[in-house]
Amino acid sequence: MPSDQTSPSLPTPDQSYQGPLSEDARTLAQALPPITPKRPPAGAPNILMILLDDVGFGASGAFGGPVHTPTAERLAGAGLSYTRFHTTALCSPTRAALLTGRNHHAVGMGHITETATPSPGYTSQRPDSATPLPEILRLNGYNTAQFGKCHEVPVWETGPTGPFDHWPAFSGFERFYGFIGGETNQWQPALVDGVTAIDPPDDPDYHLMSDLADKTIDYIRRQQALTPDKPFFAYFAPGATHAPHHVPKDWISKYRGQFDHGWDAVREATFQRQKELGVVAADALLTPRPAEIPAWDDVADEWKPILSRQMEVYAAFLEYADHHTGRVVDALEELGILDETLIVHMIGDNGASAEGGLNGSFMTTTAANGGGEYETPEFWTDRLDQIGGPHAYNHYAVGWAHAMCTPYQWTEQVASHYGGTRNGAIVHWPNGIEEPGGLRHQWHHVIDIAPTVLELAGITEPSTVNGVTQMPMHGTSMAYTFNEPDAPERHRTQYFELMGNRAIYDDGWTAVTKHRTPWDLLAKGGDFDEDVWELYDTTTDWTQARDLSAQYPGKLAELQMKFIIEATRFNVFPLDDRSAERMNPELAGRPTLVRGDTLRLYPGTDRLNENVVINTKNTSYSVTAAIGVPESGAEGVIVAQGGRTGGWVFMVDRGRLAFHYNYCGLERFTVTAPGALPTGAHRVHAELRYDGGGTGKGADVVLFVDGGEVARGRVERTHPLYFSFDEGLDVGRDTAMPVYEDYDAPHGTFVGALHWVQIELGKDDHNHLVDPDAQLAAALRHQ
Numbered sequence: 045m046p047s048d049q050t051s052p053s054l055p056t057p058d059q060s061y062q063g064p065l066s067e068d069a070r071t072l073a074q075a076l077p078p079i080t081p082k083r084p085p086a087g088a089p090n091i092l093m094i095l096l097d098d099v100g101f102g103a104s105g106a107f108g109g110p111v112h113t114p115t116a117e118r119l120a121g122a123g124l125s126y127t128r129f130h131t132t133a134l135c136s137p138t139r140a141a142l143l144t145g146r147n148h149h150a151v152g153m154g155h156i157t158e159t160a161t162p163s164p165g166y167t168s169q170r171p172d173s174a175t176p177l178p179e180i181l182r183l184n185g186y187n188t189a190q191f192g193k194c195h196e197v198p199v200w201e202t203g204p205t206g207p208f209d210h211w212p213a214f215s216g217f218e219r220f221y222g223f224i225g226g227e228t229n230q231w232q233p234a235l236v237d238g239v240t241a242i243d244p245p246d247d248p249d250y251h252l253m254s255d256l257a258d259k260t261i262d263y264i265r266r267q268q269a270l271t272p273d274k275p276f277f278a279y280f281a282p283g284a285t286h287a288p289h290h291v292p293k294d295w296i297s298k299y300r301g302q303f304d305h306g307w308d309a310v311r312e313a314t315f316q317r318q319k320e321l322g323v324v325a326a327d328a329l330l331t332p333r334p335a336e337i338p339a340w341d342d343v344a345d346e347w348k349p350i351l352s353r354q355m356e357v358y359a360a361f362l363e364y365a366d367h368h369t370g371r372v373v374d375a376l377e378e379l380g381i382l383d384e385t386l387i388v389h390m391i392g393d394n395g396a397s398a399e400g401g402l403n404g405s406f407m408t409t410t411a412a413n414g415g416g417e418y419e420t421p422e423f424w425t426d427r428l429d430q431i432g433g434p435h436a437y438n439h440y441a442v443g444w445a446h447a448m449c450t451p452y453q454w455t456e457q458v459a460s461h462y463g464g465t466r467n468g469a470i471v472h473w474p475n476g477i478e479e480p481g482g483l484r485h486q487w488h489h490v491i492d493i494a495p496t497v498l499e500l501a502g503i504t505e506p507s508t509v510n511g512v513t514q515m516p517m518h519g520t521s522m523a524y525t526f527n528e529p530d531a532p533e534r535h536r537t538q539y540f541e542l543m544g545n546r547a548i549y550d551d552g553w554t555a556v557t558k559h560r561t562p563w564d565l566l567a568k569g570g571d572f573d574e575d576v577w578e579l580y581d582t583t584t585d586w587t588q589a590r591d592l593s594a595q596y597p598g599k600l601a602e603l604q605m606k607f608i609i610e611a612t613r614f615n616v617f618p619l620d621d622r623s624a625e626r627m628n629p630e631l632a633g634r635p636t637l638v639r640g641d642t643l644r645l646y647p648g649t650d651r652l653n654e655n656v657v658i659n660t661k662n663t664s665y666s667v668t669a670a671i672g673v674p675e676s677g678a679e680g681v682i683v684a685q686g687g688r689t690g691g692w693v694f695m696v697d698r699g700r701l702a703f704h705y706n707y708c709g710l711e712r713f714t715v716t717a718p719g720a721l722p723t724g725a726h727r728v729h730a731e732l733r734y735d736g737g738g739t740g741k742g743a744d745v746v747l748f749v750d751g752g753e754v755a756r757g758r759v760e761r762t763h764p765l766y767f768s769f770d771e772g773l774d775v776g777r778d779t780a781m782p783v784y785e786d787y788d789a790p791h792g793t794f795v796g797a798l799h800w801v802q803i804e805l806g807k808d809d810h811n812h813l814v815d816p817d818a819q820l821a822a823a824l825r826h827q
Contacts, residue, residue, distance in 0.1 A: 052507040054175070054183040056082070082185040083274060085502035089473065090385040091181075091277045092376065093493070094369060095142065096362075097135065097193060097286040100396030100463070102311070102450030103362060107391070107468040108318030109448065110302070110310055111359045115370030116470060119389055122480045123472030124526065127323045128487045131394050133457055133464035133542050135226055136168070136195050138393040138490055139281070143176040143196075143215075145494030145517035147539070149615040150174070155543065156226065157199050158655070159626040162633040165615030168198045170210060175509040177494040179216030181277045184503050187267050189219035191260045192281035195226045200635040203656035204241065213238045217279070221259045225653065228252065228283060228770040229687075230290035231434040232780035234651055241651045243779055246790065251292065256282045257368035261375040268379050275501075280372060284365035285358065287397060287408055287439035291432050295360040303355040304348070306340025307443040308333065310355075314450040322483050323468070324451055329589035331453045331463075336561060337443050338402070347403065350424040354404045354440035357432040358448075383474040386500060388493055392467040396448035398455040398562045400439035406430075407437045407709050409689040413763045414740050415708040434781075437689050437709075442563045451587045457562035459542035462588055471526070476500065478527045486533035487549065491519030499523050518614070539610035544572060544621040548607040552583035555593075555603035559621060572619055577604060641805035645683070647798050650779055651772035657803075660685070660692075661763055664734040664743070664806030667694045671728055672797030673721045680787065680794035682728070683801045684774050686767030687781030694730050694801075695784070695792060696721060703730045703745050704784045705759040714784075715745045715757030725797075726750055732759070736808055740764030775801050 066072050103109040106116035131138040136156045137148035144151050149165030151174045160168035178188040190212045197210045202224055212220035221237050228234045230252045235242050244250055260280050267276050318324045376382040410416045430436045445455045449463035458464035498505055499521040506514055520535040540547040544559030557575040579593040579600045593600045611617055629636045637656040669682045677699045684693035690708045699720035705713045729748040735741040740762055747755040771780055777793040
């Protein structure tokens with residue numbers, strides 16, 4: 045329980061010495077009280093909080109799924125498995141709710157950060173009245189660290205100049221190592237250390253998952269070596285198993301042939317295992333596959349080996365993530381602190397991701413940029429061995445996502461149904477749990493984690509922080525369930541909402557309405573008043589399989605009104621499923637970091653993501669640079685944007701000025717000057733003269749040296765929407781995945797003098813023609 049030793053006002057006011065002093069310290073009548081470092085109440089546990097990404101309830105073996113997850117199963121066997129634990133159905137909202145203990149709209153995270161609007165529930169800016177859990181723990185004497193995915197920073201604050209108020213390093217975490225956005229390449233990630241972008245090691249065997257585990261283990265070891273009397277709070281959020289599904293080949297081979305029987309058979313087998321484990325009720329019903337997803341028997345034979353391989357890769361990725369999570373757990377055991385460390389393991393921040401489309405995707409950029417027609421069965425078959433490797437940016441098909449949410453309806457983004465919101469959760473704490481291997485069926489939500497941690501740490505929820513009055517946490521501590529398996533549940537009411545998909549849970553009943561289908565990203569949601577509501581009694585219908593709305597219209601009306609009340613309390617209104625207004629910053633009403641049509645950059649600029657640079661798509665633009673060519677000749681990147689999934693680079697290639705355009709990694713166009721650049725100072729210039737007449741069209745490219753034309757060529761197809769969600773713009777080199785595959789030096793690092801680069805947009809901007817629905821769909825594919 046909270047302790048009187050903790051302060052309701054943080055930081056704790058300084059208590060200056062008020063006793064007698066003397067001129068000479070040697071003549072003091074009594075010794076001054078010693079300086080004592082801040083510590084939480086005695087008995088406060090170490091805390092390891094684990095959050096995996098895009099893992100549905102029916103994926104992990106710990107909850108009956110087909111994927112081997114020995115670490116999760118080990119923790120469940122010595123801890124408690126929560127069978128009715130819920131998230132928000134999407135990444136950013138779940139993470140904001142987890143770390144604040146408040147409902148996601150109440151802290152401005154009603155959707156992903158890329159779609160922020162001025163509406164209070166959708167700003168993506170956590171208010172000062174909702175101080176996050178790590179800051180509360182830090183101010184009470186904990187060491188705090190985060191490793192992995194963030195995706196809580198407003199997009200206009202993600203640049204190297206900040207502001208950094210919402211970054212982990214300024215949100216209570218003394219140490220942050222990971223990535224800021226919604227996804228990253230596991231082989232060559234967009235890493236940040238604190239607030240500084242860094243490169244991953246140049247190691248052909250590098251993988252982000254093992255790196256994050258290494259960094260977490262190193263942190264815990266160092267913390268325990270230096271301050272063993274001080275507890276730590278480590279948040280391990282690796283970003284696995286979000287797309288791209290990247291994993292070493294030897295892990296994939298373990299699953300060869302295991303999914304050839306298809307997603308319908310996987311669902312049925314998973315459901316039987318879930319009943320045997322007791323993680324669903326013995327009389328539960330398996331919900332039907334949505335009509336939008338084909339039966340496996342109806343899938344064309346030429347596609348079946350491709351789809352099976354997609355699932356093999358995903359399963360390998362989840363087991364690989366579980367393996368490295370296990371290394372962190374092993375480190376706790378080696379240090380002798382496993383039993384006293386509270387581990388909260390959430391297997392997913394939402395249901396499994398359905399953004400791969402009905403056939404999956406080899407390069408996730410293709411679906412958004414009009415190149416999906418390239419990914420034919422022949423294309424896939426020729427590249428089966430590349431799936432999961434560094435030359436793919438792959439995602440599995442919707443049918444697998446649905447199977448990974450067994451036994452529930454729907455998937456990620458569908459906040460109305462448990463397929464989108466129910467995730468397996470495990471609590472491991474031998475020093476505080478009397479029933480190892482127990483099941484807990486009380487209904488809980490991600491906002492319950494922060495109050496649980498505070499109660500077990502003996503820390504009072506603060507009423508003010510830095511002088512700002514705090515909104516009370518909305519969650520309910522789960523600690524009452526630890527040693528009372530049949531205790532009446534205390535989280536009795538909870539709303540859900542995301543892009544109009546909405547629901548209300550109240551004392552065992554759920555009223556739900558689905559407004560949008562996640563993989564039909566371009567479909568309009570329609571009028572909210574026309575949405576059809578369903579009613580389920582989940583005290584007798586574990587899986588929401590029997591709609592009782594026609595039988596109990598009065599109960600449905602009661603719950604609909606309760607949703608309105610809760611939605612009003614927590615800033616859900618106005619409901620917002622718009623596309624154009626939310627994807628266009630000016631219409632949405634959110635800031636942009638860079639304004640105007642000219643941007644001058646200097647060497648050392650790295651990894652500027654597409655939210656913080658001017659937009660070169662669907663328009664003409666020019667690139668100018670001041671360079672110096674040494675006698676040995678110049679070589680390398682002048683400026684590059686994007687990576688293997690698409691982008692462009694202005695460079696010197698084998699001494700010759702060149703411009704390369706990479707369309708989704710599928711088509712490449714290079715314009716190269718015929719002769720080498722002469723020694724001396726030069727002004728080099730490239731113009732991309734856009735065809736116009738729509739988006740994603742072709743362009744002519746013309747190269748100049750000191751004002752004179754030296755080459756011209758053709759780019760037949762350009763990106764209409766984006767190059768990459770984790771690659772950026774670099775000056776003087778090409779970090780992480782290369783835009784161009786044939787640089788002469790590592791990362792195409794420029795050889796010669798590079799003084800500045802200037803990008804200028806033309807006057808024929810066609811970005812106003814971008815389909816806002818397609819733009820929103822692109823953002824949702826990479827949340």
